[in-house]
Amino acid sequence: MRDRRKITVQGVVQGVGFRPFVYGLASRLGLDGSVRNGTTGVVIDVEGDPTCVENFLRALVAEAPPLARIERVSAEKQPLRHYTAFAIEPSEARDDMGVFVAPDVATCPECLSEFNGAHERRYRYPFLNCTNCGPRFTIVSGVPYDRERTTMAGFSMCIACQAEYVDPRDRRFHAQPTACPRCGPRLWVADSQGNEIPVDDSRTFIGVRLQEGKIVAVKGLGGYHLSCDALRNDVVRELRRRKQREAKPLAVMVQNLDMAQRLCAVSAVEAELITSARRPIVLLRKHPDCPIAGEVAPQNGYLGVMLPYTPLHHLLLQQAARPLVMTSGNMTEEPIAYQDDDAVRRLAGIADYSSNCDIWQPPEIHAMVLSKMELRELAAFHFRGYEVISQEGNTWVCGGEG
Ligand SMILES: [Zn+2]
Numbered sequence: 549m550r551d552r553r554k555i556t557v558q559g560v561v562q563g564v565g566f567r568p569f570v571y572g573l574a575s576r577l578g579l580d581g582s583v584r585n586g587t588t589g590v591v592i593d594v595e596g597d598p599t600c601v602e603n604f605l606r607a608l609v610a611e612a613p614p615l616a617r618i619e620r621v622s623a624e625k626q627p628l629r630h631y632t633a634f635a636i637e638p639s640e641a642r643d644d645m646g647v648f649v650a651p652d653v654a655t656c657p658e659c660l661s662e663f664n665g666a667h668e669r670r671y672r673y674p675f676l677n678c679t680n681c682g683p684r685f686t687i688v689s690g691v692p693y694d695r696e697r698t699t700m701a702g703f704s705m706c707i708a709c710q711a712e713y714v715d716p717r718d719r720r721f722h723a724q725p726t727a728c729p730r731c732g733p734r735l736w737v738a739d740s741q742g743n744e745i746p747v748d749d750s751r752t753f754i755g756v757r758l759q760e761g762k763i764v765a766v767k768g769l770g771g772y773h774l775s776c777d778a779l780r781n782d783v784v785r786e787l788r789r790r791k792q793r794e795a796k797p798l799a800v801m802v803q804n805l806d807m808a809q810r811l812c813a814v815s816a817v818e819a820e821l822i823t824s825a826r827r828p829i830v831l832l833r834k835h836p837d838c839p840i841a842g843e844v845a846p847q848n849g850y851l852g853v854m855l856p857y858t859p860l861h862h863l864l865l866q867q868a869a870r871p872l873v874m875t876s877g878n879m880t881e882e883p884i885a886y887q888d889d890d891a892v893r894r895l896a897g898i899a900d901y902s903s904n905c906d907i908w909q910p911p912e913i914h915a916m917v918l919s920k921m922e923l924r925e926l927a928a929f930h931f932r933g934y935e936v937i938s939q940e941g942n943t944w945v946c947g948g949e950g
Pocket residue numbers: 655656657658659660677678679680681682
């Protein structure tokens with residue numbers, strides 16, 4: 549006896565590894581059918597032993613990938629089709645925003661160890677990512693979430709990346725922004741006028757400039773940030789002067805939790821928060837001997853601290869080997885700089901160098917759609933500069949910082 553159901557899953561289910569998860573689950577339970585991203589959620593057509601179909605439905609929610617936020621599941625009984633295999637099908641392509649694309653997710657532990665592994669083909673590659681981590685919202689140009697509707701569309705995968713992408717056992721199975729040094733975006737360095745500087749190794753170059761006390765504009769998720777040595781008062785004072793930001797406290801990025809604990813007191817709750825996938829800036833009480841330059845947060849017992857959330861951040865912190873100030877790439881009161889020309893013009897008087905890549909786009913173009921739960925996190929903790937700009941029912945729309 550067999551049973552067939554058409555299941556629709558709604559919520560934050562695209563860009564979180566949901567289709568590979570469904571594929572794995574169906575294979576485990578010996579079920580046939582298909583899964584695809586639809587314009588209203590993930591659509592699953594599943595057929596097989598009735599008990600297994602029931603178990604499938606239960607596991608779909610209970611074992612969902614950690615980044616998924618399921619808000620609704622509907623299942624309809626259907627006449628049998630006698631499928632003989634389970635497949636991931638192409639998405640329905642329609643340009644409507646009836647679906648949530650996940651926010652960007654901090655580099656996962658597997659990617660980080662690959663990043664640090666000297667024999668890995670993505671060793672120190674600043675744009676590595678996988679199904680469990682990486683950019684989502686900042687590279688999406690439409691829904692459903694597929695590579696062709698991301699800013700990665702212009703980069704064709706090499707043979708090695710393609711092999712991972714089609715392998716259901718690989719953690720990059722259907723990871724849309726997957727990339728490597730051979731086929732993905734590259735990191736390049738520009739001078740203060742936006743002209744590319746030929747350098748042997750852009751990664752080392754930027755680290756050394758930061759050590760020398762230079763101010764570097766870093767193009768990352770959602771636009772440019774300005775970065776400099778957080779231990780030197782003269783450097784931070786110069787950043788303030790150029791940015792015309794007189795006294796407001798600046799946030800600091802440190803390599804890991806251990807470093808945060810050396811600078812500040814970190815409670816268990818704060819530790820959990822600061823290491824969470826959303827990587828919020830957490831306000832921590834400075835230790836009396838905290839070596840961070842007083843200019844970072846003048847007359848303030850607290851320090852806004854965050855951990856790296858992209859491989860590029862990990863790279864900067866490793867290369868610079870010191871805590872770095874991270875602040876939005878704009879003059880106070882101006883919107884965050886994002887387009888290259890615009891950024892060059894506005895950052896010209898502020899940054900000595902900039903590190904660039906060819907993919908990210910600004911959050912202003914595509915508002916971020918968050919679920920209720922994420923909103924609660926957002927409301928409680930300033931979320932990398934995003935702010936709620938409108939609310940409709942259960943949906944909150946957030947834009948970049950002003
Ligand atoms: Zn990862």
